[in-house]
Amino acid sequence: MLKHKDHFHGSDLELIEKTYGIKASDITSFSANVNPLGISPLLRNTIASHIDAISTYPDREYTALRSEIARYTETDINNIIVGNGSTELISLMIKIKAPKKAIIIGPTYSEYEREINLGQGSCRYYPLKEEDGFGLDIADLAKYLTEDVDFLVMCNPNNPTSTIVPRKSVRKLLDICKQKDIFLMIDETYIEFAKDYRKITCVPLTTYYNNLVILRGVSKYFAAPGLRLGYAVCGNPDLIKEIEKKKNPWTINTLASIAGEIMFRDKEYIDETYRLIDSERKRVTGLLSQIPGIRYYEPGANFVLVKILKDDITSEDMFETAIRKGLMIRDCSTFYFLDNHYFRFCFMTPEKDDELIEVIRQVMTGKSTGNTADALSDNMTGSTADALSNNMTGNTADGATGNSKGGSL
């Protein structure tokens, strides 16, 4: 059996094509966590008519876009900063705050650690506990927030655990952080997928806490990762001024800026996305609970983390079987605190989700209902072995815990 030694990003479809000989267009990415409905119809129908806008520079202040985001997030326009995806804002915030000693609540998205390590600071992970279903125990975390810690990173809902920390708990955490002069950065990239997200989002807390920034973007909920549009909400005017001073001008192109003004207004699409994900979240977890030998953690976002409880079956086995059917899941063995028994997948359409559930059932029960062997030989091209050895360089991000792990996407 072919083995892959590295994980694949949700965006690595070309690499998968090369490695497994499956055309990128035939792969369903259950690993990119992107809304399966595709882009907003309102955006699709109107964006082309704005093409001439690229012959001018964007508004340096992005006033129309920021005003639209302020309406969408129910905050003041002066609290909004826009960026080239939330990735630019993660980088910018960390550069500006230049943490000396940061704590990241993990397992989580790897960009925070990468950025902190690029600076002069050190970072450590606070591990969420599997036995708590990866929920956050604020009182326990507080023990690690010593006087020398100056920066804390939380992803809410968290990638890859899909767990949510309620606003009330974040408020308690912010009070502790305030006392100890710790800045809290919350990545809310997946927040709109959560049930009653307006009650969970910490955007309203930016009015009361000046040691808080919330990061969001349109890559996931609005299925627009190629647009590179992200935004931050922060209620600290001095910090906003500093960010604006240090930020490169025009990092959001004119079309992305106009797209943002349009898509946040597509209420029908926003509602339909929520309905689909909420219904698939309930249906798919119901199906998962009937499969023997696995455990899943209650998902709050549009993806779910699953643990394989059988020693002789690994996440790599699951990945290999699924990819040969054109279904790409995320092998989570590269995340800190997880191992090769964890995988993650996002909710897609009911038909596609059923296909994946069938694969998981097959792997766990050993009962094949499909045609895995045929799929295997049909999809392989001659270049497989080369592509494997050429592309597998391993992920060498050196973490504070001393492991060489670095989960991303």
Ligand SMILES: Cc1ncc(COP(=O)(O)O)c(C=O)c1O
């Ligand atoms: C938690 C989290 N934050 C940020 C990002 C990057 O988002 P963007 O495309 O807005 O830069 C990702 C992408 O997978 C993510 O999972």
